[in-house]
Amino acid sequence: MIEAMWVEKYRPDKIKEIVGQKEVVERLAGYLKSRNLPNMLFAGPPGTGKTTAAIALAKELFGKNWKANFLELNASDERGIDVVRGKIKSFARTQAMGGDFKIIFLDEADALTKDAQHAMRRTMEMFTNTCRFILSCNYSSKIIEPIQSRCALFRFRPLENEEIESKIRQIVRGEKLDVTSDGMGAILYVSEGDLRKAINLLQSASAFGKKINEDLIYKVVAKARPEDIREILETALGGDFMKARERLRELIITYGMSGEDAVEQFHKEVFKLKIPEDAKVRLADIIGEYDFRLVEGSSELIQTEALLAQFVSIGKGIK
Numbered sequence: 675m676i677e678a679m680w681v682e683k684y685r686p687d688k689i690k691e692i693v694g695q696k697e698v699v700e701r702l703a704g705y706l707k708s709r710n711l712p713n714m715l716f717a718g719p720p721g722t723g724k725t726t727a728a729i730a731l732a733k734e735l736f737g738k739n740w741k742a743n744f745l746e747l748n749a750s751d752e753r754g755i756d757v758v759r760g761k762i763k764s765f766a767r768t769q770a771m772g773g774d775f776k777i778i779f780l781d782e783a784d785a786l787t788k789d790a791q792h793a794m795r796r797t798m799e800m801f802t803n804t805c806r807f808i809l810s811c812n813y814s815s816k817i818i819e820p821i822q823s824r825c826a827l828f829r830f831r832p833l834e835n836e837e838i839e840s841k842i843r844q845i846v847r848g849e850k851l852d853v854t855s856d857g858m859g860a861i862l863y864v865s866e867g868d869l870r871k872a873i874n875l876l877q878s879a880s881a882f883g884k885k886i887n888e889d890l891i892y893k894v895v896a897k898a899r900p901e902d903i904r905e906i907l908e909t910a911l912g913g914d915f916m917k918a919r920e921r922l923r924e925l926i927i928t929y930g931m932s933g934e935d936a937v938e939q940f941h942k943e944v945f946k947l948k949i950p951e952d953a954k955v956r957l958a959d960i961i962g963e964y965d966f967r968l969v970e971g972s973s974e975l976i977q978t979e980a981l982l983a984q985f986v987s988i989g990k991g992i993k
């Protein structure tokens with residue numbers, strides 16, 4: 675049997691059940707009370723509740739008929755904007771069931787070209803009486819002004835650790851898991867405000883058993899513990915190149931990390947080191963350079979070791 679995805683199983687059905695996003699939740703609850711919606715633009719990073727909020731609105735407004743009144747589309751449908759507009763037209767043609775309007779949710783609106791956005795705007799105009807549009811994007815600045823000015827803007831924030839933790843605890847109870855406190859710390863560290871990432875990670879880890887600790891989480895995501903990364907950086911800055919290199923190789927093998935993962939973690943940890951600000955600036959610059967080289971396809975071991983070598987020489991200047 676294929677197990678249900680927890681992101682779906684535990685997706686809130688009601689606006690009030692959304693964690694965090696206080697301002698968004700309050701404003702949307704106000705619309706629910708008046709049973710009317712404007713066109714809306716949901717902007718914010720992945721996994722923070724944009725699709726969830728749109729679906730919860732539809733569920734609360736339309737009850738069990740919600741699916742008949744709700745159309746979810748991906749703006750970056752590879753078959754093109756005309757296919758998207760075609761779907762909108764045929765959906766909008768029929769009357770809403772048990773409500774005054776239907777909701778069209780358009781995901782990844784910022785993936786549309788400017789021309790496609792103008793075409794979209796005309797479609798929105800055509801159906802203003804019978805439909806409400808909710809456009810979702812990561813960056814509102816990529817949406818053309820004529821659309822922005824026709825939509826109420828809602829900004830979704832990366833979720834706070836406590837907010838992610840409260841949702842994860844709900845799932846831990848529901849699935850009868852046992853997550854250690856270092857395991858929870860690891861989940862929060864890796865998810866970076868993205869609740870989808872946190873939930874998917876918990877589900878992947880649970881495939882190995884009910885007990886979930888730090889080691890398991892880092893293995894599942896193929897990342898090293900932050901302490902291990904910091905140790906490597908400090909060893910390199912302290913001048914022991916060979917030891918830093920050996921530790922890095924160990925991590926790459928133990929966790930199955932890629933060179934890019936390693937560099938990304940260096941970037942995350944370097945700012946936490948107790949070294950002068952100007953040294954951090956130089957290290958960040960070097961990390962940027964090696965990140966670029968790796969993206970360009972250079973050898974991972976050679977590049978990560980060259981990066982450590984640079985850290986050694988900067989470390990000499992600090993002492």
Ligand SMILES: Nc1ncnc2c1ncn2[C@@H]1O[C@H](COP(=O)(O)OP(=O)(O)OP(=O)(O)O)[C@@H](O)[C@H]1O
Pocket residue numbers: 680681682684685686691692693694695718719720721722723724725726727781811841869870873
């Ligand atoms: N604020 C939240 N409150 C409760 N659950 C959430 C929240 N944000 C995300 N989730 C959970 O994470 C999953 C993914 O969230 P959602 O689909 O709403 O993300 P999104 O903001 O639309 O992301 P994307 O930009 O990638 O489309 C949901 O199924 C839900 O389980």
Ligand SMILES: [Mg+2]
Pocket residue numbers: 724725726781810
């Ligand atoms: Mg979404």
